[in-house]
Amino acid sequence: MKRTSEFLAHSVAREDRPDGTILLRSNYALGPVVEKTGVWLQDWAKKVPDRTFIAERSGAGWREESYASTLQKVRAIASALLARGMGPDTPIIIMSGNGVDHGLLSLAAQYVGIPTAPVAEQYSLIHGAHGRLRHAIELVGPKMAYVIDADQYGEALALDALDGIEIIASRTGQKPNVTPFEELLKGDASVDLAAAYAKVGPESVAKILMTSGSTSAPKGVMTTQRMMCVNQTMLADALPFLRTRPPRVVDWLPWNHVFGGSHNFNMMLANGGSFYIDDGKPVKGLFDRTLENLSMVTGTLSFNVPAGYSMLLGALQNDTDLRKRFFQDLDLVFYAGASLPQEIWTGFENMAMEVKGEIPLMTSSWGLTETAPATMMQSEPIDRSGIVGVPMNGVTLKLIPDEDMRCEMRVKGPNLMPGYFKAPDKTKDAFDEEGFFITGDAMQFIDMNDVNKGMKFDGRISEDFKLLTGTWVRAAQLRMDMLTCLAPLATDLVITGADRDQIGVMIFPDMAELKREGFDVNDQDGAYVCKLLQGEIHRRLAERAREISGSSTLISRAIVLSEPASMPEGEMTAKGNLNFRKVLTRRKDLLERLYNNADPVTVSI
Incomplete structure (x- = not known):
């Protein structure tokens, strides 16, 4: 398949320390960095005064x-x-x-x-x-x-x-x-x-961005001019086409998040691009507005979450004209928030080949609010989803492997925050003795013998737990597996089992999907009961159990929750992510029912 040719080939230096720690850094030098965002604005206003910078409906x-x-x-x-x-x-x-x-x-x-x-x-x-x-x-x-x-x-x-x-x-x-x-x-x-x-100057604080609050009260991340400016240099180094033709986006991702408000917004400003604000969203009732906007303007870059791409793929399959317009000038398909299902990835590849005979760079990256955000990127073309790539220019990764070579990741670089706003103690705790930021995330090498093949995200260290047997459960990866297993019945779920003898799952259902499938559910004190639905969940869990080995991934029981996750109660963040600890605390009675085989709402295998 012909692919977009403008990308930065991976070239990573690896240092193995005697204690087992691994350091990774790019062999490329970081490009030139402006000192503040005002330089970009003044420069492009002089060079291309009449070009659209920002637009809304x-x-x-x-x-x-x-x-x-x-x-x-x-x-x-x-x-x-x-x-x-x-x-x-x-x-x-x-x-x-x-x-x-x-x-x-x-x-x-x-x-x-x-x-x-x-x-x-x-x-x-x-x-x-x-x-x-x-x-x-x-x-x-x-x-x-x-x-x-x-x-x-x-x-x-x-x-x-x-x-x-x-x-x-x-x-x-x-x-x-x-x-x-x-x-x-x-x-x-x-x-x-x-x-x-x-x-x-570079040290000036440009923004105070609130963290999601998924594990604690939201903190204010001091985002400096240097962080934002150096991050755009890193991105343009990795994606050379940003410098050779002005980018354009039709984008809905919210600006109170670092990805929409710093990564995407500043990408247009830094490279003389045009930002068309999409006032739709990838949810029922608002996605039609996105399609209307795309019928008027399409981008050279596409940023979205997997759910958005799933909805978009379906729309493009049914609209030949929109499909041609969407892929005509497209250089990049970028997903974030979760791994893109492979069938969605393949669907976009096939459409791109049909429309223009080549595939745009399909990729993802890794980063946090504290890192401005982009820190790792898969800049080389690949054929599958789930890989977040290698360190970007100027960044050093510190990887601390366990016995299974799952690595706790720490980061150092010019894109790193100076600290949390008005929180010196939290700032001190966020860095190790060498000045690396402790991300709390885990990574796995695609190939331990070839670091240039990149890494994949492997969950949050804090989400892992032990069963009573002492077996470690990697909850983040298991959650992704179960979302696939239970699709499309579940919109989200929580993995349970800390200090218990079995792993369970608390399911937030897609009610519209349950109705389409003919499941007539009844609320029983916060949980749904329906023999047909319980039978379907039992069938899927049992089928999965026959295909796996080991107690660390075996789901033995399930419960379907009747109340959606509550943002006011802190169960859901503004990003739409679950606060797992809050769900388990607030619904502790349902958690106990999950482990009661005599309870009629419990599904067990």
Whole structure:
């Protein structure tokens, strides 16, 4: 198969220490790095002033801001912020989702050294999640808060935590004491904008990004100008086509996450690209909007989660014109969040060959909020999903193998955070004695004898547990296996068995799928009971049991939960990930029922 030719071939140096620790680093030198994001904006506004930088839907078309208009508005907003006495110690909290005004405000703040703290819009829009919003406000201590619509976000804006903080809204609605966003666009000629811009350097904090809170209360990651700028150099080193033709995306991934808001947003800014905001999402009821947007504009790069690609593949199979448009200029298919099912991968390969006779680079990477995020990438073309590649230029990986050569991973590099905001103790605990960040993630070599073949993610160390027999259970990988085994009945699940004699699974079902399959389920105190459904789960578990050996992967019992995971109760993060510990704690009565063979809701084999 013909493949996209512009990629960085893997070349990794390996150092084996006497204690068994392995160090990996790229043999390539890191390319040139600008000192701040304002350099990119000024450079492209001069080179390609009329090219669209950022756009959002407006009526039947798009509201588009060129690089020249973006720079003009960023400078006006920045001067208005300075006139209010704002600076490095007066952050701005952004409480609503992706939008042109959100982007302009973020870039203006970065232009003059004012940190922004974008938080998940769900924290504002879901009443029960206001505790998370309050935590972020109290941690960040903002002087200003932004929302797109003051009426829509009115309940959140009424929180006493925002007392005394200036509220900015693109649409003020009926809310008093809210400053229209247009006021910022008027600027203020009385301030020395050039002097403020000159003070911004690589160490300046550009963002305070909240961690997901899947294992503890969300922490604020101080994201510096250096982290964001060096990360884009790493990415362009690995993906040379970013430098040879302007990239374009139609992207929905939320900007309060590092992947959407730093990785993808800055990729367009750093390389003179165009960012079209997709106001759809890969969920029922919103995906049609994504398809409408793609019928108008398609990207040269595609970023999505596996569920999004699954929905997109189905749509492309049924729409010849959209299929041609989607693949016509496509250089990259990038998945994140979980491993892409191989049948989805193969489906995209086959379509690309049909449309253009070659396959774009299909890949993934690994990174965290604390690493800006990209740290490892599979830059060489491959034929299968699940590989996150090798260290990017400038990064050193420290791998601590166990007896099965599963490696705990630690990281050092210029893309690493200086620390957590207002949390020196947590910062100290996050680094080892050599200054490597302790990620808590595990990796496996594809081939121990050839590090250039890359690595695959192997779960979180903290999610692993022991059975009463002393057998270790690698819960993350087992969860992925069980999601495949139980597809499409399960939307997510929790692996159980810590300090017990058997492994179990608590299943969050796809109710629409159960109805399509004819399962008539009844709620019994938090769990579903249905003989047909229990029989189907028993059949699948028993069939799987015949194909495996060893107690570390044998699922012996299951329970189907009737209540969805709750974000207000902390069972689900803003990213849509389960907080496994919270689920097990909050539903401890159901956990006990899972291990009771006499309980009618328990499936056992």
